[in-house]
Amino acid sequence: MTKLKGNLIFGQSGGPTSVINSSAAGVFLEALDHPEIIPRVFGMKNGIEGFLDDKLYDISAEDRYELELLTGTPSSNLGTCRYKLADPKKDDTDYRKILELCKKHDIRYFFYNGGNDSMDTCLKVSNFLASQNYECRVIGIPKTVDNDLCGTDHCPGFPSAARYVATSISEVWHDAHSYDIPMVVVFECMGRHAGWLTAASALAGEIDCGPDLIYVPEIPFDLDRMIDDTKKCLEKKNIVLISVSEGLRLEDGSLFAESYGARTADAFGHKQLGGTAAMLAESIREALNIKVRGIEFSLLQRCGAHLASGTDIRKAVEAGRTGVKAAIEGASNVMMGFERLQSDPYESKIIHVPLEVVANHEKTLPLEWINDEGNNIERPFIDYALPLIQGLAEQKYENGLPRFARLKKILVK
């Protein structure tokens, strides 16, 4: 088979993670290793949105050392977007623009790094280009701290966020236990629909510093039951740690935070501040008359590169590198996924997941990994997640501060 000669473009999409740039490093470094097949390598400024504006960074102009430093640099270094392509049957304007730009820049390798929305983008772009007989290999690279993509053992970004959450909780466990005074701490983890990252709190239990109660969106949330659970824990111990998802939902499917906010909003319409943790902390305080702290991990959990999992970084780079190799060999219309081979130590192989399997689908936490009371996480989750947080990130420091990649980001004219 003659190899398809042409340029490569890579874009980042959706909420950033600690290792999304590791996949970028993988794609870029591998692509730059094949100049005879891929003469030029581009990065989309702010994902597909920037691409549609013809804003392309010239990655070939970057220093190799800085590209390598991307593995220790959190967030989407090229910029990200949340841009949903229209149904091409209804409006193909964007697609025609993409085709035109692919032709203009001789792009034959289209790489997109993101979650299920981004895989939907890949799928639509791939189908459209094929329908126009424009040969282009379209490859999806997974990423999301939510870990909710189908067809893959894990999603890059999740292990590092999981390590951040578990480590931070284990540290706060020590802080909370320093005073000999009854106290409750409520942690809020990301996850609007899936409880993977909140479940990762349970990993701190491996060093006996885990939460006593864990509530995930997969189980309908009942505030009174949670307060009752907390009360029971407080009968046995002074310090109770609780971890919850931002996306806790009531029996009717509505978000707890929204319903609570509406209920307590005052007559003047002052909005209730804070997220789920703050609201639960206040509810527990009122009900049990006890000291309560709410801690929201907020953006910290998804950009805490200094606590990234070495395994996560390694696998994120591998997804990028292998994707380029596979595309050169003819793969297209697939996402690079992981199939676990063993857990101790973690080993996986790259599999090609059809984009249809991933696009717009969501993988939630298996219900059998949640205890019967719906307030904690069972052993199978630990067995699943613990191998993923192994290995230290080799973060570079200068003057005690992280040495992040400094790309030149030269726009292609």
Add this chain to the structure above:
Amino acid sequence: MTKLKGNLIFGQSGGPTSVINSSAAGVFLEALDHPEIIPRVFGMKNGIEGFLDDKLYDISAEDRYELELLTGTPSSNLGTCRYKLADPKKDDTDYRKILELCKKHDIRYFFYNGGNDSMDTCLKVSNFLASQNYECRVIGIPKTVDNDLCGTDHCPGFPSAARYVATSISEVWHDAHSYDIPMVVVFECMGRHAGWLTAASALAGEIDCGPDLIYVPEIPFDLDRMIDDTKKCLEKKNIVLISVSEGLRLEDGSLFAESYGARTADAFGHKQLGGTAAMLAESIREALNIKVRGIEFSLLQRCGAHLASGTDIRKAVEAGRTGVKAAIEGASNVMMGFERLQSDPYESKIIHVPLEVVANHEKTLPLEWINDEGNNIERPFIDYALPLIQGLAEQKYENGLPRFARLKKILVK
């Protein structure tokens, strides 16, 4: 001089830090090296409060390796307290109890690790024991993330918290810049009266990821002026980062958070949730109609041992070790302080600070280190603080999670 033979007791007091256990390690390991002078080493369970209850841990029974691991273990491993001893002229009950317990356990070396309240405790205990002709060397070891103790170049705990704040802000900087959408992020740092830790946000500016605006308690806070400052920044750039102290105060000296909470509390008395960052975020959102995130570092900043400063740990251990040596040589009634010898790299020598200099005093940020507009930090602070965050903590990990010290904590009968 004949050396004073007797046992040593060490206690931790006040809000914990990432390195308070490093000073404990220093005291314990040094004391255990001198069994001929100090036959037994005790730790107070929950500081002076536990000591008054005769709750002493037998440190001599601990494994040396676990004691060494204290340098990577955050918070007060022996437990802490906030207990203010009465004025001995009015009520000497506690002091008589302390004397009785010192006699009972043959304690001749009394070490207390804490902030200015704790140094007050040291001073009172020292004076009382002297008045009763009970010979006992009383040594204070400094600690506080607030960095507000007089007579010392820095306070152990501050450099690590500073490194945590600066690193986390630099990571969130990347996250915030991933979308090409106007946004404001407000960070809230600890500091009820002194702005040292909030000022440390400026260290992230050394890698061009620092906040655009910084507000500390030393300068009276004006919400309208802050909103105006933010607006001006937004005219020049899309993403604006703001760092504030939890202890921002209005012109009349009242806490901003309390006054805001009271003003927006509704007719039903629902308390406004969240801290200063959440309140400021909401105020900016309302005034400028822009996306705003409030991030409160909460307990994370004072227990983030995984990001501890190597210099901080080294100096915290040194304060403990040198304190024991000095006490053996006859020092008493002093706090171990640091005098800076040079900044690059950081070198200091231990000085003996009279307890009177430290007890109940507070060292705030020099006003000349704050800019004229009162919304940022000047270069001299960077020159002061940057050397303190150098050097990595040699954190031990197992299974990707921190390997904290596991003391047996056997209570003395």
